[in-house]
Amino acid sequence: MTILAIDTSNYALGVSLLEENQVLGEYITNLKKNHSVRIMPAIQTLMKDCERVPGDLTKIVVAKGPGSYTGVRIGVTIAKTLAWTLNIPLVGISSLETLASGAGRYFDGFVSPLFDARRGQVYTGLYQFENGQLSVVEQDQLVMAVDWAAKLAEMTKPILFVGNDLPIHQSKLEEVVGPKAFFASITEHNPRPSELALLGRNKDGEDVHTFVPNYIRLAEAEAKWLEAKGKNSNG
């Protein structure tokens, strides 16, 4: 069993190789650079260093979003193409779940991984580790950071926030959520591609041809078109 995990869904670029019960190798950068230029060379270098060839791979796991539309598509396109052409299973994992998994394993409470989505919004969800298993408390969503903070303020458990975009929202979260709010260390803010591989390890493969990213949002033009269509049919 040799799993290749790929994450280009946000600024962090990650690749890992997980074999049986060990992480063979892992590559992460957190740079505002072009994923399309760097991801395939990163995969190639990691596999070469680990002395593995494409034919050795038994599964592809990919971060399927949310995140940058273009970024998510780059990773998903490569993952789909590799899985299809090597005839191996493809598993998609939430980019937020990957982030929560890395930071929250030993945290007693809820984990809120987040990516900034501009104009005061965040992509986030709520996760929890119970007996070593990560479960979803609130589905991944696009939400105003202030609304999210207000919702979490009502919760009884402490909440761990994680993500490289925390500085944008941290003071608001602190203010609204209060002493129940905890913030992960900077070493935990990059989604770990080895966590991604682990999350997908025991999952069944999905249909490669129909696999699509989880954008969360409709394309703007489509949302407007649906809105206009709804108005026309109502009156």
Added chain:
Amino acid sequence: MIKDQYILGIETSCDETAVAIIKNGREIAANVVASQIESHKRFGGVVPEIASRHHVEQMTIVIQEALNQADLTFAEIDAIAVTEGPGLVGALLIGVNAAKALAFAHNIPLVPVHHIAGHIYANRLVTEMKFPLLALVVSGGHTELVYMKEHGHFEVIGETRDDAAGEAYDKVARTLNMPYPGGPHIDRLAHEGSPTIDLPRAWLEEGSYDFSFSGLKSAVINTVHNAEQRGETIAPEDLAASFQASVIEVLVKKTERAVAEYGVKQLLVAGGVAANKGLRSALEKTFSEKTDLELVIPPLSLCTDNAAMIAAAGSIMFEKGIRAGLSLNANPGLDIEIYND
């Protein structure tokens, strides 16, 4: 015995997800195009984000279909050719990254192809190219005259300074309240009317092979607007005929002058607007009697965006030794002259 060469081409620069396999540079072994036009029609034009999303949905399906059609496996493919640019960056990225994944998975060379070079090489699927030649490229995004002294060498001698011909067609169609894409509608309507309305022809400065269609487009819009203000109606078929006459006259006259000046053996027509019946018949009328010049216009399916043309161009670039590494990126503003020696 010489082994057959098979090039798998991938094209995703706009709203067609296309994969093809070309044998020995000239024979179509497979040619699959998944068009998104039905999806974009509701928006009145191609929406880049929607196009990118559809490409992700279609990419592996279309690759599989092409291999099935050709009854080949990657073991028999000599190179993967992919459109590097120009085009919509998000759309190009899907083809480029799928191509890189395939090249990596099977350890096959990766060949970058310029989209317009592809359009020109669609002609090689019809007949062998004879140099020197001139290509008239007319599409939704391009209006260019390209001179080729030999395979894989492109010299742009004229290009549009504003709107591409196809773009002008779409905008005029919108003025006449026609659905997207407007080109075929204008072409059809033009045949029902006569060019009775006086519209400008942009010749630009003496000797220039460049084009400009934005003035013509504005003249059409003004004509409609002024008639409306006077409470008159203009017959849309006459307006379409007059507009088309202006576009075609400029295209044909400049091409005719370039053909004579450069002394070419062949005139190739390329791009989606080459499907235009008015343009086809005007070119045939002007050039078919010239015994020292061969006029080539590919069939409709090879004029619009497809991957057979990318694989055909890729075959020549592959033979020239042009390769891309796994860091290949989409380049929306790629220059066609970049791979000249």
